[in-house]
Amino acid sequence: MDSRKVKGREWCQRGRFALTPQCQGNRPPDTAPDTADTRPADTDSKRPDPRVIFALALFFSGFGVALRDVRFMAALLCLALLCAVLLRVRFKRLFGRFKRLWQVVLMVALLQSLFAPSGLVWLQLWNVPLLTSGGLEKGLLVLFRLALFITSAALFTPYPARALIQAMVQLRLPYEVAYMVSVGIRFIPQLGEELRDSLTALALRGIVIRELKLKQRVKLYSYLLLPVLAASLQNARELAMSLDMRAFRAHPKRTSYYTLTLNRWDWVLLCVILLLTLFAFFAWFAVKSW
């Protein structure tokens, strides 16, 4: 069985989800009355409700877009990283998987630093400023901003897709949209696998990609798109048929077997996020007017 499915099921069993009253009514009489008794001491259920994470990600990404000050951005990034550590985000895996992305982020920061020189010149070559205080600040701002966005997205990674869908549904997002998002997430690893298979199949046709010229490489990558696109269309068609067979969208509302419940600590965290937002707003306006 798919490990993600197992993880999702375990997560549901560990107490973060509660059974809806309708579903409790359908429970066979000999089963346990609630899931609370099956909650282990240290489980995923100790993590905050996914809706708290949505609020947190909104806070980080919103201020990540608005802020222009590198010190504030650095402070915000530190806070985001602290949250990620507390949520036990697996950084090693994340860095490994998005190695190329981090390289691009660093490159963007470097280019920003080189092409937007201002302030004190620290290093120059033939009167061309290479490293300036203003350029470095702008480069760092871009670096911190992109790192903040990636860290905000990473806050969701410890949660199973089922919990995130349920959070979206309970945040009054139409369930069709929530399912579309989850389907998108579900297909990302599958697309990666198909792309890897296609690259393998291409290499087995005697093509050594590193030996190709740039023009040939571009042509080659265009060929890679066809099998991936064809497989995606096929998957989408099959999934659509499967959803139709289960009467998806036959009714305007759906009841869920499991629902999320905000506990006392979730409310405390939501209040903290709200206070932080207000504080950051005031600080931002104060600095701007000053």
Place this chain on the structure above:
Amino acid sequence: MIRFEQVTFAYPNRQDFRLTVDFFASGACTALLGENGSGKTTFGKLAAGILKPDTGRILYDGQDIAGLKLGEIGRQAGYLFQEPARQIFAARPLEEIAFPLELRGMAKPEAEQKARALCEEFELNDTLDQTTYTLSRGEKQRLALAAIMACEPRFLVLDEPTTGLDRRRRELLAATLRRLLARDLGLLVITHDRTFAESLGADPRFIKEGVLLDG
């Protein structure tokens, strides 16, 4: 000839499975038979260089393939995936066969001529005006085979080639493979279908729980 010298392989996320093989393809065609999960596909992927062994060596005519890039291995060995659609890249059958040849430096008219000859040989002439996406499974499989053969490999690994084919299509495929065998091509056929293996005159080898059985 493909030779496995005391090869072991285990997937990092599957501790319960370990392949241990000492294998030598004694004839032109070898059929690897076994139950689901016995390690047939893993064996095939090792033979084609897609997976690298943890220990031991895999030799093509005495040459160790450990130091070779997959593209370099691909010039000696072809691999037909179970799902042929995964290895079809171009929109038209002729282009599918010709484009790797062009990327490898062959002139366009020459590559196209070779592609036409292969389409003729693999009975794909009726499909030339179609897009590859709309081809039937059997046609996709023949096209994938033709595209592999365009690279003139010395060995060919076929992973469950009879999946989804009816009896007539299976016979057609067997006839095509017999033709290839006549060209001194080494074949490794991974299959459940013993009748199909027999129709190729293959040397049957059995694999169980990652271990190649004798005889």
